[in-house]
Structure formats: C-alpha cells, structure tokens
Amino acid sequence: MQTIEVGSSSGTYAITVGKQLRMTPYRYLPDHFSRKKNRLLILADETVASYYLEDVRAAYAEKLPVHTYVLPAGEAIKSFSGYEEVLTACLEMRLDRESAIIALGGGVIGDLAGFVAATYMRGISLVQMPTTLLAHDSSIGGKTGINHPEGKNMIGAFHQPEAVIYDIEMLDTLPEKEWLCGFGELVKHGYIGDQHLLEQLKGLNQYATFTISDELLASSITVKKEIVHQDEREESIRAYLNFGHTLAHALEQTAGYGVLTHGEAVVNGMVFALYVGRRLGYGGPDPAEEIQWLRAFGYSFAPLNQMNPSQILQAMKRDKKNRGGSIRYVVLANLQQPLIATLGDEQLLTYMDAFKKEMELT
Numbered sequence: 001m002q003t004i005e006v007g008s009s010s011g012t013y014a015i016t017v018g019k020q021l022r023m024t025p026y027r028y029l030p031d032h033f034s035r036k037k038n039r040l041l042i043l044a045d046e047t048v049a050s051y052y053l054e055d056v057r058a059a060y061a062e063k064l065p066v067h068t069y070v071l072p073a074g075e076a077i078k079s080f081s082g083y084e085e086v087l088t089a090c091l092e093m094r095l096d097r098e099s100a101i102i103a104l105g106g107g108v109i110g111d112l113a114g115f116v117a118a119t120y121m122r123g124i125s126l127v128q129m130p131t132t133l134l135a136h137d138s139s140i141g142g143k144t145g146i147n148h149p150e151g152k153n154m155i156g157a158f159h160q161p162e163a164v165i166y167d168i169e170m171l172d173t174l175p176e177k178e179w180l181c182g183f184g185e186l187v188k189h190g191y192i193g194d195q196h197l198l199e200q201l202k203g204l205n206q207y208a209t210f211t212i213s214d215e216l217l218a219s220s221i222t223v224k225k226e227i228v229h230q231d232e233r234e235e236s237i238r239a240y241l242n243f244g245h246t247l248a249h250a251l252e253q254t255a256g257y258g259v260l261t262h263g264e265a266v267v268n269g270m271v272f273a274l275y276v277g278r279r280l281g282y283g284g285p286d287p288a289e290e291i292q293w294l295r296a297f298g299y300s301f302a303p304l305n306q307m308n309p310s311q312i313l314q315a316m317k318r319d320k321k322n323r324g325g326s327i328r329y330v331v332l333a334n335l336q337q338p339l340i341a342t343l344g345d346e347q348l349l350t351y352m353d354a355f356k357k358e359m360e361l362t
Helices: 046-061 080-092 107-122 168-173 176-193 195-202 214-230 237-242 245-255 262-279 287-296 302-306 309-316 345-358
Strands: 002-008 011-018 040-045 066-071 100-105 125-130 143-148 151-158 163-167 327-334 337-343
Touching: 002 214, 011 214, 040 046, 040 080, 040 107, 046 066, 046 100, 046 168, 066 080, 080 107, 080 143, 100 107, 107 125, 107 143, 107 151, 151 245, 163 168, 176 195, 176 214, 176 237, 176 262, 176 337, 195 214, 214 237, 237 245, 237 327, 237 337, 245 262, 245 302, 245 309, 245 327, 262 287, 262 302, 262 327, 262 337, 262 345, 302 345, 309 345, 327 345, 337 345
Parallel strands: 011 163, 040 066, 040 100, 100 125, 125 163
Antiparallel strands: 002 011, 143 151, 327 337
C-alpha cells in the first residue's frame, strides 16, 4: 500500500493506493470525518455500480447513513442536464453542509460529483474513490467540472477532496480500451516529470494481461502532486499537466464527446506536441519513435490522420489556457522539461498539415 500526502489551500489530504481498500474505506478518511458528517451520497455509474457499489455502500453504512445514486455510463452525463439531475438527488435526499459526496467511478463521475460537491450549498465534502486507471490523474488536484457543447471542461470549480481512496483491485474489471485510456496519463507524467517512470512503462510487456503496480501508480501520482502543490489553481506551471490535452480536447469535441476515449485523444495529442516542440527547435523524444512503441501497446493514431486542421484550430482557440486570442501550447524542451509556447493560427495549421504528411498514422 502506498500513501501520498497532498497539500492544498484547504488543508492536507491523503491519497491511499492499495488493494481491498473498498472494503474498509473509512480507515483511510481523516479522523474527524465520521464525527462531523451526518450522511453520505455515493455516486456511481451503471457499470461501476454493478461491480462495486454494494461493497462500498455496506462498508460506509457501518459508520454513517448512506444514500446511493446511479447514473448512466458515459461522457454524456457530464453535462448541464447531468449536473441538474444530481443536484436534484442531493435535495431530495436532504443532504446539507454536514453531508459528503463519495465519487465512486472514473473521470466522468469524479468530475461531475466534484462539481456538485463544490457548488451544492456553496460547497460540501468530497471523497474520491477512483475505479479506472485514468482517474488516478483526474481524481487528484481538485479540478471538477462539466462539458459544454462548445468545449470540454469549460464549466467547473476547484474543489479539493478530503481523501482519495484508490483500490487498484477495481482495475481488474476494466476492459482493455479503458485501461489504455488511463495508461496514456501515466505516460504523460513520465514525459513531463519522471524519466525513470517513462522507461519503466516502456519496459512493460504489452502482450501480458493489463496490470499496473501500486508503485508505478504512486510514481505517476507524485508527479502531479508536486506540480499541484506548487500551483494549485493553474496560474503557472500546473498548465504543464495539459501536455497533449490542447489537441486532445479539440479531437474529442470535433469527433463528438464519447466517440474517442480521453486517453486515446491524449496519446494522439502528446505525439503531436512532441512534433511541435521539434519544429520549434527543442529536443525531446522523436515523435515517430514514440508512435511506434505506443502503437505496439494498442493505440491508434487514426484520429490524427483524420483530423480537419481548420476545425481543430477553431476548437483549440476555445481552450482555457489561451490568452489574448493566442494559443498556448505545452511542449517539451527535453524529457522532464515542459514549457509553454505561444503559437499563431497559421503556424499551427502548417504544423498539422506537415505532421499528417510526415508521419505514418493509422
């Protein structure tokens, strides 16, 4: 079992990574939690609920009254209508400022539950219980939100959890596609902050059953923790965590939310960011070589091959990181050396066209 302490403006909270944690989750909560809370609402989607909701409900019910609410699986619920639906459930269940929301699920449930917790009665407690590999990233750092038809994660708030309880046994039921979705975020943390982690990931046997150790997960989480600790509200270096995401969000939006997994989009976005860095004169890994090992793990680069540069550009221009109409793009000066470059429209269009011509993308 691994425990990582995260400091934030609202206090310190623990991320606990290990096996069987869902059976006794209250052990990994702050000491005051059971004394100060009057009831819990566990949010999960239909898929996660079918595997784990009863275990988690029964465990928490040993200490506090527990309500549950199950949502449809998929990105579509991370919307205004999904947000309103959960708020209505909170009101009907009489949650108040001494209640807490437990987010049991992947990134979609975590983001939605977090935004509800941030805004219901101007803020109530949140506990993240990730069930996917991708959520090892999204459940940490306090970013919450929903999508707008004009852009991903455009409505949200910073709201830190009181604890993150990550039972990695729940990863055993992930389909391969969802495992790959989260693996991309581990790779991202390797690129921007931990070369040794990246080397370990490249050394994994992609043909074996998809598994990940708590040590590797802790290494990946630590990269994010260190950046968030220095810049909780993304005023400077936290933007480095968006490596690959500017293009990824544009790919997701133009394809239609839910058509691409977030991780697939991020992996495509990262190799393009490596290419942009090279075109700007920086070092960093060769994007063509990175495509080869990532493809061997099962990633497709068809989204890059099929992208419409003009449509992608317009989606990129709505990115939250932009300033004064210019696109701010995270690239690598070298491994573990991310930086932000400001790019013009014609420059980006040129790079997208050239990238499609130069790379073997399938």
